[in-house]
Amino acid sequence: MKKKMTMQDIADMSGVTKSTVSRYFNGGYVKDETREKIKSIIEKYNYEPNAFAQSLKAKQSRIIGVIAPCLDSTVTSRTMMAIDDYLRKENYMSLVINTDHDEKLELKYMESLWRMNVDGIILIATQVSEAHCALVKKMDLPVVFVGQKFKDGISILYDDYHAGIKVGELAAEKGHRDIVYIGVMESDQAVGVERKNGILDGLKHKGVTKIELLHADFSFDVAYEKVKKLLMKRIPDMIIAATDRLAFGAYKAIQEKGLRIPEDISLVGFGGYEISSLLTPKLTTIRYDSDTAGYIAAETMSKLLKEEPVPKVQIVGYELLQGDSIKEM
Amino acid sequence: MKKKMTMQDIADMSGVTKSTVSRYFNGGYVKDETREKIKSIIEKYNYEPNAFAQSLKAKQSRIIGVIAPCLDSTVTSRTMMAIDDYLRKENYMSLVINTDHDEKLELKYMESLWRMNVDGIILIATQVSEAHCALVKKMDLPVVFVGQKFKDGISILYDDYHAGIKVGELAAEKGHRDIVYIGVMESDQAVGVERKNGILDGLKHKGVTKIELLHADFSFDVAYEKVKKLLMKRIPDMIIAATDRLAFGAYKAIQEKGLRIPEDISLVGFGGYEISSLLTPKLTTIRYDSDTAGYIAAETMSKLLKEEPVPKVQIVGYELLQGDSIKEM
Known part of the structure; x- marks a missing residue:
């Protein structure tokens, strides 16, 4: 399947920022010279602004993809339930995909979800590689990383x-x-x-x-x-x-x-x-506090979709639960 | 969103079985009289056989929807992991949706998955209502129920x-x-x-x-x-x-x-x-034996998609794990 062209691609080829391209499509202010540049790129690659705008509109699927390393860990399950709960109340449906701790599947499934036109992706990540960074850059949709630090984007971290x-x-x-x-x-x-x-x-x-x-x-x-x-x-x-x-x-x-x-x-x-x-x-x-991590991840996604400001890194808390499994030597 | 017309709808309106309609589109043998009947229905509702055939082809998304009542029960998680594992080896991707034990969401999400063109749905069901039966009948894609008996279709049951x-x-x-x-x-x-x-x-x-x-x-x-x-x-x-x-x-x-x-x-x-x-x-x-239940559910789905015969009901086993929590009175 041929990769679809993204706003980022058009921005890169036009030498402008993605938000400028976004303004171009949404009828916001763009300098005449820049407008011409973007237009010529779009024409060269056979994009009709209308079709593109339409696809932007159709993109509001109200579906958020959630990629998880497994479906049977207590912490991950708790995080997913909290994400799901928050998003449902906001009238989103979350689709969960399991990668079985396989980094290649993380990348593949991010692309799959993107092509399925989800509104955003929450990645309960096992690692963050260069390939992750490149892919997120290519996709013009919000991605929130949970549990691993994503230096080029938004992360919810445990300490x-x-x-x-x-x-x-x-x-x-x-x-x-x-x-x-x-x-x-x-x-x-x-x-x-x-x-x-x-x-x-x-x-x-x-x-x-x-x-x-x-x-x-x-x-x-x-x-x-x-x-x-x-x-x-x-x-x-x-x-x-x-x-x-x-x-x-x-x-x-x-x-x-x-x-x-x-x-x-x-x-x-x-x-x-x-x-x-x-x-x-x-x-x-x-x-x-994985309930909080899930809640914050979903809230952050919701804010990103409304184009509200969000912090780059949010760190949730932990506590020591004192049991009886450590002796005093 | 207007519901899309299914092969079952065409079959019902033509007074023939779904497999006859399927043969019609796939160029198999259909009696002339029946052929005319199906053709007239299709024309009446503005369906072009080609477009329909195309949508049939596009339908092979290699995606199976899995609907679960929760993401944090041990038995459900184990079942989902087994489903996922089997399907991945068969080159399918499984998409999991959580219903939080809400029957209405089960129905809504089945419809959502159907519209997303998944190849089939595995429903780890909390209940089976008339509405479930009606919906499954309407959708022209395989559905496998796990954990609850679905009298009109395929079930994998615990005893x-x-x-x-x-x-x-x-x-x-x-x-x-x-x-x-x-x-x-x-x-x-x-x-x-x-x-x-x-x-x-x-x-x-x-x-x-x-x-x-x-x-x-x-x-x-x-x-x-x-x-x-x-x-x-x-x-x-x-x-x-x-x-x-x-x-x-x-x-x-x-x-x-x-x-x-x-x-x-x-x-x-x-x-x-x-x-x-x-x-x-x-x-x-x-x-x-939820590993087996998941395996069998995925295997059954895979067979259904290949149009191989499958049993209507499959019951997986259980065993008593003898612990020390029951006294002799």
């Missing part, structure tokens, strides 16, 4: 670094010295890099520099297997898990080994799932 | 009634006599009615007829509040929860009251979430 610091400092303050961190791939800037760096820096602030790093994905099963293998070799003071789901995998491996949390090994997670407080012992965890 | 019987019989066999069931709304035929009736019949088989019914929705919070209120009045032998999530709400209320499971009160759920086995005590629960 992964500082949450990590809090947990790292806590671990050290409680006297833990032999610490294992079970994390996710570094292509995920927020969870894989920022969160981990926060933890390492938090530990370092308190003089702890020895830490063993285990690499998992986002699944329960892989975390379970990794921790099981670890415990066959040795029992560290503490396991810090990058997500509650990984912590659940650790629970299972620890319980199967006949060890007690926190007496034999301390455990902490990130996520603050409802269920984490029902475990025995209660999991100590960071709760990200 | 809610027999799973209910199993739990009801188990409860009675373990000697429980004073039982509280916390369930969901009866508009949900599968969970609200079939599952409940199975439980009641299972208990009845074993001579237990006294049961108090509490009504919740699908949320953790409402279940927690209902059980909290119950426990302020009295402590039954056992609580049977319609879903694991409701059981989690019960756990919280029971723990807060300082009661022990199962010593002071037995508890059982339906769902078989990963996490249910990490609770202390482990929750005894029915695990529905």
Whole structure:
């Protein structure tokens, strides 16, 4: 399928800004010289202003595409429900597409949604690559990134670094010295890099520099297997898990080994799932405010569509949910 | 927006079957007399066979719409991931829409997806009304219902009634006599009615007829509040929860009251979430095979699109996961 021409393309070829092209089509003020330039580009590429204007009008599909890395993570689900709820009240329909943590699918599905004439895209991103930037630039529709920083556009972020610091400092303050961190791939800037760096820096602030790093994905099963293998070799003071789901995998491996949390090994997670407080012992965890993140993402999208001003970066809060899974050494 | 005319409409007006109309457009064999009839209808309504054929062709969007009652239930998420996984391998993209358990939105979104030219719709339904039947009849595209029986079409079902019987019989066999069931709304035929009736019949088989019914929705919070209120009045032998999530709400209320499971009160759920086995005590629960349900739903859709034969009803299995949350009275 041939890519459709965007306002940005016309702007680039005319040497003007996109908003000038937009004014041209919407009958706003444009200098005569500029008007001629835009007109000649449009004629050269066989665009009829009317058809284009029509397509702009038809573009108000009242549909927002939501691209998610999975459909079965508690935090992502909560974020999507909040997005959906806000948008429905504003009379938008949200269409969710799952990428299964595949960056290429993120790009492909953004293009698909664009061709389907959605009004905007909210991307619960696993990473932000150059390809993401190029694609967003090409598409003339609003895109909001959730969970990963998009330097050329609008992002809603969790404060992964500082949450990590809090947990790292806590671990050290409680006297833990032999610490294992079970994390996710570094292509995920927020969870894989920022969160981990926060933890390492938090530990370092308190003089702890020895830490063993285990690499998992986002699944329960892989975390379970990794921790099981670890415990066959040795029992560290503490396991810090990058997500509650990984912590659940650790629970299972620890319980199967006949060890007690926190007496034999301390455990902490990130996520603050409802269920984490029902475990025995209660999991100590960071709760990200994903309801707020979803709400803000949808609100920001709604404002962008109304051409109201929005901040470039919005950071939502977190809190430490004190459980009983960390011992005092 | 004016509704588009469907092959079914043409079939109805011509007094022939839809497949005859399909053959007409695809150049298959149609009796001369019938051919004339179809032709006159098409001309009367200003349809050009070519345009129609074109729209048929354009219809192959390789997009399947998936309509779900929520995005944050473990069973639904698991089903959607399995659907998505199968369809992606078959080079389809699935678009998920959340209805928030609202029947009117189910209907509205089916229409929306139809107008977006999806190739088919998989509906993880909360209920099946006359309006559903009428709409599916009107749309000339395959629809697969998951979780609720659709008498005029294709359904993938969980065996809610027999799973209910199993739990009801188990409860009675373990000697429980004073039982509280916390369930969901009866508009949900599968969970609200079939599952409940199975439980009641299972208990009845074993001579237990006294049961108090509490009504919740699908949320953790409402279940927690209902059980909290119950426990302020009295402590039954056992609580049977319609879903694991409701059981989690019960756990919280029971723990807060300082009661022990199962010593002071037995508890059982339906769902078989990963996490249910990490609770202390482990929750005894029915695990529905939602991976298989999702797989079968997607496979059935794929077959329908290839015009291969499919069964009208397919029932996926369940198993009792034995935990430690039911005492022997």
